[in-house]
């Protein structure tokens with residue numbers, strides 16, 4: 001009864017507030033060095049099976065917190081302590097930016113989904129840089145970069161370069177985000193003729209720091225556009241692709257018109273997997289593929305890794321799964337790897353892709 005009342009009350013509080021209160025609470029819990037170490041011990045299984053060496057870094061688990069969860073780099077230490085192998089902070093723009101006016105975040109529990117039109121609220125690259133400067137090194141952190149709402153597309157590259165210059169040396173990898181549906185015109189940057197020079201410029205900015213560069217793409221691209229970005233990523237010497245951002249598609253939702261914005265969570269699962277498979281077919285193991293969209297369970301992570309993802313991220317699955325969710329996924333993955341006789345999850349990457357070692361690793365338990 002008490003729980004039911006508490007739950008009903010919680011559902012009345014705006015989801016953004018619940019989100020930030022919950023993460024502030026976790027951050028408080030993880031702020032002491034000893035409790036943080038104890039949390040890490042409890043949330044990452046002992047041994048090396050989940051460890052992934054990629055992008056010049058060692059990830060303690062392939063499961064990461066997707067961009068948007070920690071937009072202002074306030075919670076990456078806590079998220080890293082409760083079982084996320086890495087945290088992609090941002091999207092960060094060069095200067096601070098306010099959110100879009102409400103409504104901007106809605107839970108769609110019947111579909112295990114979220115609808116958001118946040119519009120890159122963040123404290124700006126200088127503040128995020130200051131917060132990253134203070135990190136203790138335990139959490140792997142990516143920096144996801146975007147353009148400001150009021151920057152015209154013709155000057156977008158300047159925004160990405162400024163944010164990259166401020167953050168690259170402080171992050172383990174950098175992502176150019178050209179796929180959020182909530183910044184008008186942003187997705188136009190996904191066309192090859194705009195994306196090629198943009199990536200070239202950011203690459204140049206990263207030359208001094210040597211940080212790996214990835215691009216984050218939308219699930220709403222057609223196959224030809226996905227292939228074009230894959231080819232471009234190879235030609236531009238990128239290190240990887242993050243696929244996918246939220247979708248503008250509404251197919252399969254219980255409420256077919258839930259409002260404006262991008263849908264995340266379970267309705268994105270099949271599309272996210274299809275985009276991953278297409279990318280893997282095109283680039284093989286020449287790029288690090290980071291799969292995101294509708295990941296809710298260890299089964300989902302397993303499937304993505306077999307389809308060719310070296311790393312996997314989640315946002316909505318964590319919101320619905322709660323703070324113990326990353327720990328559960330890590331434990332289940334570790335158990336399945338042990339059952340399959342695999343010493344490292346790296347051995348699973350791409351094993352279910354058409355050219356992979358289909359026979360060697362079937363379901364793993």
Ligand SMILES: Cc1cc2nc3c(=O)[nH]c(=O)nc-3n(C[C@H](O)[C@H](O)[C@H](O)COP(=O)(O)O)c2cc1C
Nearest residue numbers: 066067068091116244245264265293294314315316
């Ligand atoms: C509330 C919310 C805010 C988000 N903000 C960002 C963002 O700032 N930058 C970005 O690249 N992706 C952002 N995303 C997209 C997620 O990183 C992820 O690509 C998408 O939600 C699909 O994963 P999921 O199904 O696990 O949620 C956001 C998603 C949500 C739900």
